[in-house]
Amino acid sequence: MPDLHIFKAQVGMADPVALQDQNVAIHYVHNIHYRRVDFLEAIPEFQCADLGAVPAVNQSGRTNLANLEMADNEFGIWRWYPLDDLQYQLFHPSGISKYQLRNLQVPVDPAILINDPNLVSTEIGIWEDNRPAMIAVNGHAFIVLAARIRAIGYRFHTIDPEPISPQEKQVVAMIRSERAQDAKVSKMSDGDVLLLALKDNRLPLTHIWCSGRAIGD
Amino acid sequence: MISIREKTGVRLAAPVINLAAAGVANAVNIFTLPILAGVLVGTKSAIIKKVSMYNNVAGTTQVLIGTGVAGTFVALLPALDSFNGLNDNYGDDELPEAEAYADITAYPVALGAGTSIDIVIEILIRG
Numbered sequence: 001m002p003d004l005h006i007f008k009a010q011v012g013m014a015d016p017v018a019l020q021d022q023n024v025a026i027h028y029v030h031n032i033h034y035r036r037v038d039f040l041e042a043i044p045e046f047q048c049a050d051l052g053a054v055p056a057v058n059q060s061g062r063t064n065l066a067n068l069e070m071a072d073n074e075f076g077i078w079r080w081y082p083l084d085d086l087q088y089q090l091f092h093p094s095g096i097s098k099y100q101l102r103n104l105q106v107p108v109d110p111a112i113l114i115n116d117p118n119l120v121s122t123e124i125g126i127w128e129d130n131r132p133a134m135i136a137v138n139g140h141a142f143i144v145l146a147a148r149i150r151a152i153g154y155r156f157h158t159i160d161p162e163p164i165s166p167q168e169k170q171v172v173a174m175i176r177s178e179r180a181q182d183a184k185v186s187k188m189s190d191g192d193v194l195l196l197a198l199k200d201n202r203l204p205l206t207h208i209w210c211s212g213r214a215i216g217d
Numbered sequence: 218m219i220s221i222r223e224k225t226g227v228r229l230a231a232p233v234i235n236l237a238a239a240g241v242a243n244a245v246n247i248f249t250l251p252i253l254a255g256v257l258v259g260t261k262s263a264i265i266k267k268v269s270m271y272n273n274v275a276g277t278t279q280v281l282i283g284t285g286v287a288g289t290f291v292a293l294l295p296a297l298d299s300f301n302g303l304n305d306n307y308g309d310d311e312l313p314e315a316e317a318y319a320d321i322t323a324y325p326v327a328l329g330a331g332t333s334i335d336i337v338i339e340i341l342i343r344g
Contacts, residue, residue, distance in 0.1 A: 113225065148344050
């Protein structure tokens with residue numbers, strides 16, 4: 001299994017969480033999508049959002065980060081930091097708090113650049129158009145005229161998994177052999193049997209969490 | 218120690234601008250924020266890091282730097298002295314990290330007839 005996983009801490013930019021022809025399990029709330037990466041590219045740092053001016057001792061509206069949305073069949077891995085001195089609360093999707101502890105939703109402020117220079121702790125995954133949302137909280141006694149967010153990461157295009165490597169073909173053949181009496185399995189396509197193998201942890205698989213999860217959920 | 222803001226911007230110098238008319242009503246742009254709709258997301262901002270002036274006023278005066286003109290002028294810094302016939306340089310150590318979210322303007326408080334002040338600011342562009 002390659003050493004590819006989210007939240008990998010290292011000096012510098014994040015590594016990609018999967019390479020070409022590797023399989024991933026994309027978790028979105030309670031759904032899991034088993035996919036194969038067939039293309040990836042790095043996305044340089046860019047300004048993805050500006051929540052606008054935030055009045056003194058007040059907060060912005062909850063704003064969708066539409067610029068972090070991905071196209072169909074694609075997921076993104078992002079690390080991000082705020083530019084302006086506000087506290088930012090992330091929701092992913094809009095109704096679920098990210099960085100949620102039992103008693104506190106942990107906000108992010110620009111000090112993250114000093115305390116976590118590689119932004120490991122900010123890493124999020126986004127599946128298709130299931131983008132996060134954000135609130136900026138201004139604790140200052142004066143208006144802050146912009147609430148800007150910058151992000152850096154990777155874009156991954158995915159397809160339905162089909163057995164292509166010798167190892168995958170071998171495992172698919174093994175499952176067919178083990179469950180030769182199972183009519184359901186014998187009618188399955190090789191791709192569907194490969195899904196069984198992935199769900200049974202018989203093959204390398206990288207889990208990608210593309211949403212938060214509500215407490216107690 | 219490099220400030221957090223220093224890590225998140227690009228430094229550049231604005232062009233040399235000649236302040237040839239005194240008073241807030243005559244404040245002129247000394248730096249225009251980049252605007253390119255459809256490419257830039259949100260606003261860019263500018264932090265003044267250095268101010269360099271040459272006084273050709275035949276008298277000591279002050280220069281105000283801020284945003285806006287006339288009734289909309291809002292100072293970013295207190296009045297900076299500009300001494301008769303001298304260069305006036307204000308650097309990182311002296312200046313607070315005042316951040317402008319609009320074009321930066323400046324004006325001298327007083328000018329002698331036919332005199333002016335040249336000004337250049339170095340800024341940290343963010344966003």
